[in-house]
Amino acid sequence: MKKLYQNPAQFNRSLQRERRSLKQRRNKRRGSSSRAVVSARKHAHHHIFKDCIAPEHFSITENPEGTLAFFDQVLKYLHAEYSVNLLLEPVRRITPDAILYLLSVLDMNKAKHGVRIKGSAPKDDFCKHIFLESGFYGHVISNYRPKHDGKDILEVRSHERVIGEIAHDVVKFANEKLKNSIPVLVRRKVYTTILECMGNTREHAYTGREGYHPKWWLMAIHDDRTGSVSFAILDNGQGIPKTVKKKIFERLFTSDHKLIVSALRGEFRTRTNEEWRGKGLPRILKTLEDRVISKLAIVSNHGFVHYGTDQFVDMKQKFVGSLVSWTIEGVTS
Amino acid sequence: MKKISIARDFSVTPGFRYPLEGPFSGQDFRDKHLSPLFDQQNDDSLIEINLDGVAGYATSFLEEAFGGLARKYGVDRCLFRLRFISEEEPLLPSEIINYIKNTIKR
Numbered sequence: 001m002k003k004l005y006q007n008p009a010q011f012n013r014s015l016q017r018e019r020r021s022l023k024q025r026r027n028k029r030r031g032s033s034s035r036a037v038v039s040a041r042k043h044a045h046h047h048i049f050k051d052c053i054a055p056e057h058f059s060i061t062e063n064p065e066g067t068l069a070f071f072d073q074v075l076k077y078l079h080a081e082y083s084v085n086l087l088l089e090p091v092r093r094i095t096p097d098a099i100l101y102l103l104s105v106l107d108m109n110k111a112k113h114g115v116r117i118k119g120s121a122p123k124d125d126f127c128k129h130i131f132l133e134s135g136f137y138g139h140v141i142s143n144y145r146p147k148h149d150g151k152d153i154l155e156v157r158s159h160e161r162v163i164g165e166i167a168h169d170v171v172k173f174a175n176e177k178l179k180n181s182i183p184v185l186v187r188r189k190v191y192t193t194i195l196e197c198m199g200n201t202r203e204h205a206y207t208g209r210e211g212y213h214p215k216w217w218l219m220a221i222h223d224d225r226t227g228s229v230s231f232a233i234l235d236n237g238q239g240i241p242k243t244v245k246k247k248i249f250e251r252l253f254t255s256d257h258k259l260i261v262s263a264l265r266g267e268f269r270t271r272t273n274e275e276w277r278g279k280g281l282p283r284i285l286k287t288l289e290d291r292v293i294s295k296l297a298i299v300s301n302h303g304f305v306h307y308g309t310d311q312f313v314d315m316k317q318k319f320v321g322s323l324v325s326w327t328i329e330g331v332t333s
Numbered sequence: 334m335k336k337i338s339i340a341r342d343f344s345v346t347p348g349f350r351y352p353l354e355g356p357f358s359g360q361d362f363r364d365k366h367l368s369p370l371f372d373q374q375n376d377d378s379l380i381e382i383n384l385d386g387v388a389g390y391a392t393s394f395l396e397e398a399f400g401g402l403a404r405k406y407g408v409d410r411c412l413f414r415l416r417f418i419s420e421e422e423p424l425l426p427s428e429i430i431n432y433i434k435n436t437i438k439r
Contacts, residue, residue, distance in 0.1 A: 167389075187388070191388045
């Protein structure tokens with residue numbers, strides 16, 4: 001039945017309503033069909049493996065540019081929901097931080113995107129040994145039974161909470177490797193450093209990062225040639241520069257490495273606004289200044305702070321989260 | 334004088350600030366071992382706390398245990414009653430006393 005309108009304005013309003021309704025129905029149909037296509041296309045990526053070639057010097061603290069470029073590529077493919085083929089053959093030098101970051105990145109994205117990971121081991125025997133001993137393959141391959149002899153490498157540990165017993169194990173490992181030469185004061189301060197890092201992950205790193213759970217990754221390597229033990233602990237949280245309190249002008253102009261140094265100096269950066277907090281990072285710096293630890297490096301977002309090489313810069317690439325690494329040396333009598 | 338050894342009476346691996354963050358937290362230690370001794374208003378007896386024998390301390394553990402105690406029962410009362418001893422980390426007692434003194438909010 002034909003509609004009757006009292007005047008042209010009423011007719012126009014009705015016409016506009018009809019058009020709007022038609023447009024909404026059309027958009028709804030289009031939307032659902034395009035989503036289905038996108039979804040099918042995304043899942044279609046899972047069987048395609050993209051090659052990612054690791055750099056020869058696989059170390060975030062010693063070769064940040066080359067190593068983070070590799071990780072950028074891995075993350076790019078994982079976010080696009082491709083499976084990745086990690087080609088580690090070229091690796092000839094490695095530090096614990098790179099293994100930890102690789103594990104944490106795979107752990108974070110594998111479950112989220114449902115992609116598959118495969119790869120090859122380093123050709124270099126020592127690097128291959130480090131990968132095997134770290135327990136890396138046990139973390140990325142299901143049903144893998146690691147052959148860990150615990151000789152020079154403390155296999156990777158990870159947890160969501162601050163666990164003193166794990167920190168204690170790491171300190172005991174270091175002391176044993178250095179022939180029980182570490183004084184009790186140094187052992188206590190290394191324990192404190194590990195706990196501060198675990199605590200920062202738990203307390204600050206994941207605040208406001210929805211869909212992610214706090215998790216830290218820890219590893220130690222004994223170097224018999226130098227008589228030292230290197231430690232690395234990291235998380236994939238928001239990063240120190242993002243979680244510290246910033247002054248108004250700093251929100252626009254400051255660089256990440258300056259914020260990290262400021263937090264280390266204890267310049268009232270605590271997010272909680274409570275004066276009695278924010279003492280963890282200053283304590284770590286104090287431990288370095290007291291010469292208990294050496295080669296302290298902190299990498300977070302674009303900030304790169306290395307007290308061993310006096311490098312305080314912002315990097316082009318981004319490190320997702322925060323990494324703290326340091327070394328202790330045995331006492332020779 | 335009441336004597337408390339953290340290693341003997343609580344844990345050799347003290348944790349972080351709150352129980353939610355992990356086991357053997359500073360809040361746990363305060364609630365189990367210190368608060369009961371401060372709940373009686375008229376008791377001003379001394380308490381000796383031995384800090385040795387543990388793997389180490391996070392700053393948050395110490396701050397929450399002792400700074401938190403001062404926030405609850407007052408700075409002066411805590412400074413009057415608590416005595417700290419540590420041969421393994423001789424500067425630790427003065428650090429804890431600073432935590433107690435600096436509990437007032439900015």
